Amino acid sequence: MGVSTMMEGPAPTSLETEAATATEAALDHNQSDESPAVVATNNNIVQHEHDSNKHVFSPELLKMYYARLFPYSFLHTWLSYNSNPSPGQKNVSGSTNSTNGNKNCKNGTISTSSQTFTRREFSFTLEPIPGEEIYIRYQSFNNEHDLKAAIVKRQPRKIDIGAVFTHPPKDKNAYPASAFHPVQRELVFDIDLTDYDGVRNCGCHGAKICPICWTFMQMACRVMHDGLKEDFGFQHIAWFYSGRRGIHAWVCDEEARALTNEARSAVANYFEVRVMSGCVYFVLYVCSCCVYCI
Amino acid sequence: MLARAYKVLEPYFCTYVLPSEGGHGLLATQDSWEELLDTKLPKAARSTVGANLKNKWGKDPYGTSPQEKWKQLLRHLKVKFDLPSIVDADGGDGGLFDDDDDGYDQPTAGAAVASNKRVKKTTHPNSNLDEEKQRIALWPVELVFEYTYPRLDINVSKMQNHLLKSPFCVHPKTGRVCVPIQPETVDEFDPFAVPTLAQLAKELDEYHSSTPSAVSTDGMEEEEQQQENAAIVDWKKTSLKEYFEGFEKGFLEPLQKDLRRKQRDRAEADAAIRGDF
DSSP states (O other): OGGGGTOOOSSOOHHHHHHHHHHHHHHHHHTSSSOOOOEEOOOHHHHHHHHHTTTTOOHHHHHHIIIIISOHHHHHHHHHTOSSOOTTOOOOTTOOOTTOOOTTOOTTSOOOSHHHHHTEEEEEEEEEETTEEEEEEEEOOSSHHHHHHHHHHHOOSEEEEEEEESSOGGGGGGSOGGGOOEEEOOEEEEEEGGGGGGGOOSSOOTTOOOHHHHHHHHHHHHHHHHIIIIITOOOOEEEEEOSSSEEEEEEOOHHHHTOOHHHHHHHHHHHOOOOSTTHHHHHHHHSTTGGGGO | OHHHHHHHHHHHIIIIISOSTTSOOTTTSHHHHHHIIIIISOHHHIIIIIHHHHHHHHHSTTTSOHHHHHHHHHHHHHHHHTOOOOOOTTSSOTTOOOSSOTTOOOOOTTOOOOBTTBOOOOOOTTSOOOHHHHHHHHHHHHHHHHHHSOOBOHHHHHOTTOOEEOTTOBOTTTOBBOOEEOGGGGGGOOGGGSOBHHHHHHHHHHHHHHSSOSSOSSHHHHHHHHHHHHHSOGGGGSTHHHHHHHHIIIIIHHHHHHHHHHHHHHHHHHHHHHTOO
8 A cells, every 4th residue: 555655553443544545645636736735644543652662762862863873875875876976965956967977868767867866755754743743745855965954853753765756856846747757766675574464373463573473574585685686687676674574675776766667567566476276377387397397 | 486486485484484483383283284284285185195194193293393294294295196396495306205105005107096095196207297286296385485475565666656664764663773684694684683762872872981081181182082983973883883884885885886887888888989089
């Protein structure tokens, strides 16, 4: 579900589902020319969880983290896809930066340029009042300095990363909808232990994890990483712990970032094995030399 | 891809799915293996292999480990239905051949002998297996995949416009940082050891209080020390160091290197076209 990026949590209650539906509707709304809306979500559920984990997470601790530890330079260097980034470089829109070779880059092609970072969408989940979350999309930044300034100022509870668009997302409303769309985005995968509830017999389900069921994530990482490298030739795959019960993969090769939605579906479907009695025939089809090669 | 995945996954399956100690107990107790043999084993094998093993294991439930039971099960299926080998993790036929015929008559070409409800199948090597045998031959793969094959949230991958949590964030429910994982050492990654915000705050404090020269006879030493502390980026003073340095070396540097190479190649290609050398 699209909302899965915004709300990790226990199985949705009716309150969450309601809020999720409202948010999703608002996001659809945002796709039009309306100004990027601020959307109120959760209520009671956030408050309850807020109280129970103050010892490991609190606004004060988050402030410290954003001030001192969050690696802004990693994100900036990575997402610029520029082998010679200047730390804290200012917006060089329109300039001919000698380190990028895209002077003649046509609209819609992948370019390694200083503008790649400026046209990247970030979204923030804020909680200015405990119990009231606000989600804002289409944030974008000129450089590392501005990224840090915004995060330090806003103290987002969550940060999400979207696509690189035709124009800086913060300027979205200056363009007609047809002129504002994604042009590149990493191929990403999200693997979550809640999807293994049917086979977890260690006593865990939902958001709860333990060292035994965590091993499913090891297995998933190995199979996906092997497949992406060996079958697709991807080389730049970054894996991350989701912070609670899963892992994410970011495939960052230029070819991966250029993939259309259809191509992404095809790659995802390639990895999908539906294990039902009928799947035996699927397996046979893929392994054309039948069981001998298994 | 599936053969490769099976080779990777079957050992994990044996270690983490079959036993009850440290695993999900699929073959750990009489209840669990009987359920497997009664409900998951292909129907065509239940009255023969299934019944045989229920009987055999029932007589000495814990004389064999769950892993040994799994190997026995595969071996029995192979012998009973005259199946080709499933390649195991070692790449060989994994010892699935067994001199002991386990009470099944060996198939003889052209013969069909009924014996105590056990059905004989005859086959020539390398002939096409019939449908039922194919199902049985692939059942272990099916079972291993059911438990261990990656379960993706497909919708996350399909759309360019789908947002995903930023790396290096903190999870609000656990306080843990979304740290990089090095796939080469994924088995060593421990999510329960990932630093929390509280832990990081403590580590920073400890670093600064334990760094010498908090007390100095002249202001100069302290200032120098403070400058030195400031020169070391803060995350290096905490347990984030290992994770973040892994990211730099394992991902960022190779990415930068590749980008440089591509830029050089493009520049050379451009120069060649223009005639510059």
